[in-house]
Amino acid sequence: MVYSKIIGTGAYVPARIVKNDELSKIVETNDEWITSRTGIKERRISSGEKTYQMAAKAAKEAIENAGIEKEEIDMIVVATITPDFFMPSTANLVQAELGLKDIPSFDIVAGCTGFVYGLQIADQFIKSKQSKTILVIGVEVLSKVTNWFDRNTCVLFGDGAGAVILKSSNQEGIICTYTGSQGDLQELLTLPAVPLKNPFLHIPNNNGRPSNISMNGKEIFQFATRIMIKSISQVLNKSNLSISDIDYIIPHQANIRIIDYVARKLKIEREKSIINLDRFGNTSSASIPLALNEAHKEKTFCPGDRIIMVAFGGGLTWGAALLNWTI
Numbered sequence: 001m002v003y004s005k006i007i008g009t010g011a012y013v014p015a016r017i018v019k020n021d022e023l024s025k026i027v028e029t030n031d032e033w034i035t036s037r038t039g040i041k042e043r044r045i046s047s048g049e050k051t052y053q054m055a056a057k058a059a060k061e062a063i064e065n066a067g068i069e070k071e072e073i074d075m076i077v078v079a080t081i082t083p084d085f086f087m088p089s090t091a092n093l094v095q096a097e098l099g100l101k102d103i104p105s106f107d108i109v110a111g112c113t114g115f116v117y118g119l120q121i122a123d124q125f126i127k128s129k130q131s132k133t134i135l136v137i138g139v140e141v142l143s144k145v146t147n148w149f150d151r152n153t154c155v156l157f158g159d160g161a162g163a164v165i166l167k168s169s170n171q172e173g174i175i176c177t178y179t180g181s182q183g184d185l186q187e188l189l190t191l192p193a194v195p196l197k198n199p200f201l202h203i204p205n206n207n208g209r210p211s212n213i214s215m216n217g218k219e220i221f222q223f224a225t226r227i228m229i230k231s232i233s234q235v236l237n238k239s240n241l242s243i244s245d246i247d248y249i250i251p252h253q254a255n256i257r258i259i260d261y262v263a264r265k266l267k268i269e270r271e272k273s274i275i276n277l278d279r280f281g282n283t284s285s286a287s288i289p290l291a292l293n294e295a296h297k298e299k300t301f302c303p304g305d306r307i308i309m310v311a312f313g314g315g316l317t318w319g320a321a322l323l324n325w326t327i
């Protein structure tokens with residue numbers, strides 16, 4: 001049986017730290033509100049780093065950490081909602097930065113669930129023996145699509161990139177994955193692309209919404225708690241395991257109150273949740289690989305530990321991945 005396993009991780013965050021107090025100079029907010037309602041104390045903001053540059057830096061660190069030659073990579077999957085271009089894809093740009101040729105490389109869009117979707121796709125390519133070594137990246141420069149006049153959203157987001165190398169193995173790494181989506185809830189969390197504009201339009205175009213994130217925070221909060229519990233239960237059921245068999249949960253880093261609620265409902269001990277949103281905020285597709293990399297570099301995980309990554313996001317989308325730690 002062929003399995004896929006993570007053999008290396010990497011990350012990159014911009015050096016520029018923006019603390020809550022700095023945001024209170026831009027919108028009517030304060031450190032106390034942001035900390036108590038979200039758990040976020042600071043976030044990293046791009047000082048000019050582009051999405052593909054941050055992705056490539058995270059990728060280089062993951063390649064080094066995995067101890068492989070970059071030429072062993074035979075596919076690149078990038079999850080992002082903030083690419084530098086619609087075309088070429090961020091994955092194409094990363095491929096060029098790494099000096100790799102001929103291999104397939106593509107982006108996927110699944111909101112903040114993007115990294116879990118990417119991992120699921122890569123796992124399937126490896127299990128079907130079409131690929132052996134896949135670079136999976138989650139990267140966002142959310143600061144370029146944040147509405148900096150909207151205090152409901154601008155205090156939440158940050159920029160960053162995280163990457164893993166997934167390799168084929170006879171040892172079981174990824175045990176199972178689960179993803180889902182509900183397009184009819186699209187309006188709850190949106191980031192519009194370019195509006196329709198051409199010389200043949202006979203009617204005024206009213207669809208030109210600004211390219212900013214907008215969100216119904218309360219609805220997303222409720223959805224998130226419900227769907228994270230469902231996603232965790234799905235991967236546990238699929239693998240005949242119970243929550244007591246799990247050593248760590250790496251949740252999407254959106255709000256500490258969402259993470260705590262899910263942990264309470266599922267009776268997960270506090271120390272089992274990997275949390276770094278206090279220092280990075282919500283980095284969408286990058287949040288899980290960033291947290292994973294940090295915990296790995298801090299030697300939090302031991303071989304044989306069972307880990308669940310779980311996310312929700314715009315789309316609406318959701319998903320989870322259950323894996324054995326093998327490094």
Ligand code: UT7
Nearest residue numbers: 028029030033037038112151152155217218220221254255
């Ligand atoms: O990756 C997925 C993306 N999104 C999420 O996961 C977000 C999920 N939702 C949330 O995390 C929370 O709903 C928020 C953090 C966005 C908001 O927290 P909340 O406890 O649901 O607050 P609220 O929206 O009910 O707002 C409470 C009050 C309101 O004032 P009034 O109407 O009670 O007078 C808001 O106007 O807090 C006000 N408020 C703020 N005050 C200070 C909203 N944002 C801020 C702010 N600073 N930044």
